[in-house]
Amino acid sequence: MAFKWKDDWAVGNEMIDFQHRELFGAIDNLIAACYVGKALDVINKTVDFLLDYVVKHFNDEENLQRSSGYPDHQNHKKLHEAFKKTAKELGDKLKAEGPNSVLIMKINSTIGEWLINHILGEDKKIGEHLRTKNK
Numbered sequence: 583m584a585f586k587w588k589d590d591w592a593v594g595n596e597m598i599d600f601q602h603r604e605l606f607g608a609i610d611n612l613i614a615a616c617y618v619g620k621a622l623d624v625i626n627k628t629v630d631f632l633l634d635y636v637v638k639h640f641n642d643e644e645n646l647q648r649s650s651g652y653p654d655h656q657n658h659k660k661l662h663e664a665f666k667k668t669a670k671e672l673g674d675k676l677k678a679e680g681p682n683s684v685l686i687m688k689i690n691s692t693i694g695e696w697l698i699n700h701i702l703g704e705d706k707k708i709g710e711h712l713r714t715k716n717k
């Protein structure tokens with residue numbers, strides 16, 4: 583499954599939406615690299631970028647939550663921490679075992695679907711908070 587950005591995933595904050603598009607691009611690149619049998623070093627670089635970008639995005643998003651007084655900041659941060667752990671474990675497994683169809687599908691479903699569900703279920707709330715605060 584390719585992860586192409588959909589406009590209905592936008593939360594209405596330029597930084598968050600830009601970073602979400604970048605994350606989906608990185609996931610899509612990783613899946614594509616695995617499926618077409620790219621060299622393991624290319625896959626490893628893609629995994630490293632994705633994991634680093636997840637950390638950057640979550641830090642930026644959490645800083646925005648704190649500075650705007652988002653009331654569910656602590657719970658949101660816990661969701662981010664759990665996801666970072668899961669993503670790192672999958673990245674480590676991919677680096678150790680190399681790409682295989684079962685692992686690619688697991689990365690695809692775990693990372694991609696988590697992000698979609700998180701954006702629609704949690705990040706949209708941040709967007710609404712920011713819109714309400716800026717009125």
